[in-house]
Amino acid sequence: xxxxxxxxxxxxxxxxxxxxxxxxxxxxxxxxxxxxxxxxxxxxxxxxxxxxxxxxxxxxxxxxxxxxxxxxxxxxxxxxxxxxxxxxxxxxxxxxxxxxxxxxxxxxxxxxxxxxxxxxxxxxxxxxxxxxxxxxxxxxxxxxxxxxxxxxxxxxxxxxxxxxxxxxxxxxxxxxxxxxxxxxxxxxxxxxxxxxxxxxxxxxxxxxxxxxxxxxxxxxxxxxxxxxxxxxxxxxxxxxxxxxxxxxxxxxxxxxxx
Numbered sequence: 001x002x003x004x005x006x007x008x009x010x011x012x013x014x015x016x017x018x019x020x021x022x023x024x025x026x027x028x029x030x031x032x033x034x035x036x037x038x039x040x041x042x043x044x045x046x047x048x049x050x051x052x053x054x055x056x057x058x059x060x061x062x063x064x065x066x067x068x069x070x071x072x073x074x075x076x077x078x079x080x081x082x083x084x085x086x087x088x089x090x091x092x093x094x095x096x097x098x099x100x101x102x103x104x105x106x107x108x109x110x111x112x113x114x115x116x117x118x119x120x121x122x123x124x125x126x127x128x129x130x131x132x133x134x135x136x137x138x139x140x141x142x143x144x145x146x147x148x149x150x151x152x153x154x155x156x157x158x159x160x161x162x163x164x165x166x167x168x169x170x171x172x173x174x175x176x177x178x179x180x181x182x183x184x185x186x187x188x189x190x191x192x193x194x195x196x197x198x199x200x201x202x203x204x205x206x207x208x209x210x211x212x213x214x215x216x217x218x219x220x221x222x223x224x225x226x227x228x229x230x231x232x233x234x235x236x237x238x239x240x241x242x243x244x245x246x247x248x249x250x251x252x253x254x255x256x257x258x
Contacts, residue, residue: 007139016076025065032096039093048149124173131170180210
C-alpha cells in the first residue's frame with residue numbers, strides 16, 4: 001500500500017487507486033491512514049466527519065463508508081474478502097493495516113527525528129542529508145484534496161509548520177558545512193514566500209555575507225526590519241539584531257580597508 005498525504009491525497013494498493021472521490025469516505029480513509037496500524041474509535045471518525053452535526057445514526061453511516069473502502073481494497077487485491085484483512089474492526093474501532101513505510105507522513109516524521117537528533121549532536125552532514133530526504137517527500141500542500149475535520153485540519157497545520165521548521169534546520173546545517181552561494185536561490189525564494197520569517201532572513205543574510213555580498217545582506221536586514229515594524233510594530237529579535245550589527249562591522253572594515 002502507498003498513501004501520500006504530503007501533497008495531493010492519494011492511496012493505492014498493488015498499484016490500483018483505492019481513494020474514494022466522495023468527500024466523507026475519503027476523509028475517513030485519510031484519518032485511518034494517519035493512524036495506520038492503530039485502532040481509531042468510531043466516535044473519533046464520527047467527530048472528524050460530522051462534528052457537532054452528527055446524527056444519532058452516524059455510526060451506521062460510518063459502517064457503510066467502511067464497507068465501501070473495503071470493497072475498493074478487495075477490488076485492488078482481486079479478492080472481495082481481503083478488505084476485512086486490511087481495514088479491520090477492533091472493539092468499536094477501525095484500523096488500517098497499511099504496512100511499514102506505506103504512509104509518507106510517517107516516513108517524513110522518522111526522517112525528521114533522525115535529522116533533528118544529528119543536528120543536536122553537531123553531525124551537520126547527517127542532519128542535512130536526512131532533512132533533505134524528508135523535504136523531498138513533499139509534493140504540494142499537506143492533505144490537499146481532503147476536507148479536514150478537527151484532527152486532519154490540525155495535522156495539516158502541524159505538517160505545514162514542520163516543513164518550514166525543517167527547511168530552516170536543514171539550511172542552517174548546510175550553511176555550517178560551508179554552503180553559501182549554492183543556497184542563495186533557495187533562500188531568496190523562501191524569504192519571498194515567508195516575508196516576516198526572521199530566521200530565514202537571517203540565513204539569507206549569512207549566506208550572502210559568506211559569498212562576499214555584505215551590502216546585499218544588509219539590504220535584506222533593512223527590508224525585513226521595515227516589514228516587521230510596518231506589519232507588527234516590532235523590533236527584530238535579538239539574534240537578528242546581533243547579525244545586523246556584525247554585518248555593519250564587516251561593512252565598516254571593508255570600507256576601511258578599501
